[in-house]
Each structure stands twice: as C-alpha cells, then as structure tokens.
Amino acid sequence: VLQADEPAILLGKDTAANPVEYLLHALAACLTTSMIYHAAARGIQIEEVESSLEGDIDLHGFLDLDRKVRNGYQGIRVNFKIKADVPDEQLQEIVKLGPGRSPVFDSLTNGVPVSVTAARL
C-alpha cells in the first residue's frame, strides 16, 4: 500500500509524497534501474549513483486560474552523479542507457494513451 498526501497549501497534511512527487520518484527510480541494469549487462560496474530532480509546474493550471497554462509539468531536469571506475567516454555511454531504456522515461517524454471509465460504487 502506498500513501499519498498534499502540502497544507493544497489542503493536505503533508504526511506523504504527493502525486507529482511520486511521478518524479518513478522517473528517478526507473532511470537509475535502467542504467544499472543495462550497464551490468555490458559488464560495467557502477559503484554509486545519486540523482536530483526538479520539475516546473505552474499551479495556475491545476487551480483553474488560467486555462492557457497546462496542468502538468512544463519541464523536468534530472541530474545524475555517478561513481564508476571508467573513462569519460564510457561514463557518457552509461548515462545514455537510462533515457534509452527506461519505461517511465519513454512513457513520460513520448506520452501514453490513458482511458478513464467510471461506475457507481
């Protein structure tokens, strides 16, 4: 079971990550997993990986204050720090394995068709 909440400014109690933070976590975890998995498949050993993520959301969209502003992220920046005993060229190759293989990166950058249906409980 995963919890989710919102900060006080969005009427929540901030007891858990909120949905857009979960999205960044999914992206970070997927890029990291994909990078390490495919590096290992090539026999490259990665000692340590850190990542920091930033995303821009203009709440005028979600709060319905400006219909021209999109509801979602306008952009996301991911920065990795990698510890591995490899030359620079191979380091850059490793970094490309994340975006090149990650299911969440592909889903998020290229979009996914989502159907929503509902019935009474």
Added chain:
Amino acid sequence: VLQADEPAILLGKDTAANPVEYLLHALAACLTTSMIYHAAARGIQIEEVESSLEGDIDLHGFLDLDRKVRNGYQGIRVNFKIKADVPDEQLQEIVKLGPGRSPVFDSLTNGVPVSVTAARL
C-alpha cells in the same frame, strides 16, 4: 524516503513497488485528488472512491530484444468506482474533473520534456 525494487524476474527482490508501478500510483493518486478537490470546490460531496489501473508494457522493448517495441506503457486503463449521492449526469461531470485537472494525467498523456545531465560523484 521512498523505496523501489523489481520482481525476481527482473533481478530484484520485490521488496517495494517498482518504478512503473510508482507511475501508476502517481496517476491514480493524482486523478483521485484532482477529482475530489475540484468536486469539493463545486460543493459536491464524494463519499468514497476506488480505482483500479492496468497498463500494458511489452518487455521486449526494455530488455532490448526488439527495437521496434517501445520501452514504456503502450496504454493505461483507469477504472473508478465512486460513491456519491448525485444524479448520473453529475457523476459523469465529476469523473471528467480528474483527467481535466490532474497534473500527472496531463504530464503522462501529453508528454513532458525531460533533460538528463550527469557528472562524476
């Protein structure tokens, strides 16, 4: 701190949700939050909401076995069950508030530019 893992077939220990499951959780939480938030803003009371999500990923993409297959979700289906003392017409109106306002739904269906940089740790 959020954990992530993978099932045994992907060399993990299945101790936590995996990244693509976190993506579905982010989507479910965001659609639900957006629906309830905007319904409340309209004075509509929702008693209970359940959701189930299914997504299709063909692992031939991620595992690099077929370059024609995308790495990410090919499609996601969300089904809501809603308990609210409102007429059918208003129930359908409530359901549209999720996709119409959710930042994660917008990000995922319309795509987001993601930049990835890296340095040595």
